[in-house]
Structure formats: structure tokens, C-alpha cells
Amino acid sequence: MKDCVFCNIGKEEIIIKTKYCVVIPDKYPVSKGHVLVVPKKHYKKITQIPDKELFDIIKTIKLMEKRMLKKLKSEGIDLRQNYRPFIPESRLRKEHIHFHLIPRSFNDLVYKKKGNVERKEISEKEKKWLIGLLG
Amino acid sequence: MKDCVFCNIGKEEIIIKTKYCVVIPDKYPVSKGHVLVVPKKHYKKITQIPDKELFDIIKTIKLMEKRMLKKLKSEGIDLRQNYRPFIPESRLRKEHIHFHLIPRSFNDLVYKKKGNVERKEISEKEKKWLIGLLG
Numbered sequence: 001m002k003d004c005v006f007c008n009i010g011k012e013e014i015i016i017k018t019k020y021c022v023v024i025p026d027k028y029p030v031s032k033g034h035v036l037v038v039p040k041k042h043y044k045k046i047t048q049i050p051d052k053e054l055f056d057i058i059k060t061i062k063l064m065e066k067r068m069l070k071k072l073k074s075e076g077i078d079l080r081q082n083y084r085p086f087i088p089e090s091r092l093r094k095e096h097i098h099f100h101l102i103p104r105s106f107n108d109l110v111y112k113k114k115g116n117v118e119r120k121e122i123s124e125k126e127k128k129w130l131i132g133l134l135g
Numbered sequence: 136m137k138d139c140v141f142c143n144i145g146k147e148e149i150i151i152k153t154k155y156c157v158v159i160p161d162k163y164p165v166s167k168g169h170v171l172v173v174p175k176k177h178y179k180k181i182t183q184i185p186d187k188e189l190f191d192i193i194k195t196i197k198l199m200e201k202r203m204l205k206k207l208k209s210e211g212i213d214l215r216q217n218y219r220p221f222i223p224e225s226r227l228r229k230e231h232i233h234f235h236l237i238p239r240s241f242n243d244l245v246y247k248k249k250g251n252v253e254r255k256e257i258s259e260k261e262k263k264w265l266i267g268l269l270g
Binding site for chain 1: 180181182184186189190192193194196197200201204210211212213214215216217218219220221222234239240241
């Protein structure tokens with residue numbers, strides 16, 4: 001799709017790529033190391049994804065969690081995928097399905113701010129660091 | 136595990152059962168129709184689940200989302216799986232991994248209460264209704 005950010009991911013953004021999906025840093029991370037697992041095709045919800053692509057995605061989630069626990073030293077990880085077609089398109093709601101992997105720790109900002117974390121745009125430096133670390 | 140609620144799920148709680156997982160109503164639903172997809176074995180995190188069991192789980196999530204969209208008329212669905220080993224065990228943190236499927240809609244309580252929804256125990260009547268509807 002021409003106007004979809006997740007259909008037009010630049011090579012320099014990619015942490016890893018598999019047959020059916022890519023992993024990229026979240027542009028507005030909830031916590032340090034927040035990544036997205038994104039199918040290459042423009043699906044809107046899990047029910048639209050063919051089984052073999054879904055297997056590839058869940059294996060990629062497993063692989064990324066392994067790396068996040070080991071290389072990022074994440075104490076915990078939240079997996080989230082929100083299908084909310086009723087929300088107007090915005091920077092926080094993309095139609096193209098994506099799976100969040102969010103590093104969590106005791107007393108992190110998500111707890112401190114009761115979920116209302118201010119999501120600042122990731123810096124180029126941090127993005128490169130994350131791609132190097134997890135790629 | 137003897138003391139684990141998810142290792143000891145009663146037959147009368149089960150919505151559907153596959154080779155490697157079961158689906159049950161959440162005991163303290165965030166919204167009406169909130170269910171859990173739970174592997175039969177006592178894993179703590181995604182990285183511990185063998186691929187073939189993980190495929191079964193993601194296919195079951197896909198199947199349940201289909202039913203929730205059709206039979207529950209969910210406008211949206213959130214998928215969540217939280218690995219937070221640093222939190223003390225409580226009614227809201229179970230060690231045995233489980234995947235939440237939470238029906239969402241415009242102006243639901245999660246939005247109104249900014250995530251701080253009071254989670255009341257599901258009634259027997261509502262549990263039976265949900266098992267009948269999605270089973």
C-alpha cells in the first residue's frame with residue numbers, strides 16, 4: 001500500500017528480516033528496546049494472516065524475545081497486538097498489523113506513570129545501537 | 136505443578152481444547168468476553184515453548200479471534216502476553232504463561248478508566264454463557 005508506513009519500511013530500519021516479516025525499532029518506544037514484528041503483507045488482523053506466515057511471525061517473536069532477554073538484559077517482556085479498527089488513524093494506530101515487544105522491568109516508567117508514558121521519538125543513535133545489538 | 140491454577144484447570148472451565156492448549160474465560164475480565172489461551176504445560180515464557188506447541192497456540196488465537204469477532208461481535212481485540220517475573224505472584228500475575236484476548240470497542244471501560252479497570256470476578260452465569268457461545 002502506497003501510503004502505509006509498514007508497507008514502505010526502509011532497509012536501514014530493519015533489525016532482522018525473515019521470509020514473511022521484518023523486525024524494526026518502534027519509532028516512539030514505550031521503553032528502551034521496544035521493537036515491532038511486522039508482516040511484509042498489509043494485513044489488518046490476525047484472522048487474515050495465512051497459517052504459514054503466522055508460524056513465521058510467532059517464531060520471529062520467540063527469536064527476538066531470546067535476544068532481548070540475553071542481549072538487552074530485559075527483565076521481562078510484554079507482547080501486544082492491538083486490533084482497534086474503530087480508532088482514527090494516527091501515529092499510534094496503524095492499520096497494518098504489527099506485534100509490539102516491550103522490555104519491562106520492576107519500577108519502569110510504565111508502572112511509574114500508570115501506563116501513560118510520554119512516547120518520544122527514538123534518536124538515530126539509539127536506533128542504530130538497537131539494530132546493531134539485536135540484528 | 137501442584138499449586139498452579141493453570142496446571143489444574145477444571146473441565147467445566149474450558150471453552151475449547153487443542154493438542155497443546157486450552158482456552159478459558161478470564162476469571163477477572165477486563166471486558167466482556169475476555170479469554171485466555173493457556174498451554175497445557177507449565178512454561179513461563181515464549182522462549183521456552185517448542186515450535187510445534189507455539190504453532191498450535193497461535194492457530195488457536197487466530198481461531199478464537201475469528202469467533203470473538205463473529206459471535207461476540209467484538210469491534211476490536213487486544214492480544215497481550217506479559218512476561219514479568221519480577222512481580223510478586225498474585226491474582227494478576229501467574230507464572231504459567233497465558234495469552235489474553237480482550238474484546239475492545241470505542242469508549243469501552245479501558246479507555247474511560249485509562250486502563251485502570253476494576254476487574255470483578257466473572258459470574259457463573261456469564262462464564263457458562265461465554266463457554267456456550269465460543270465453544
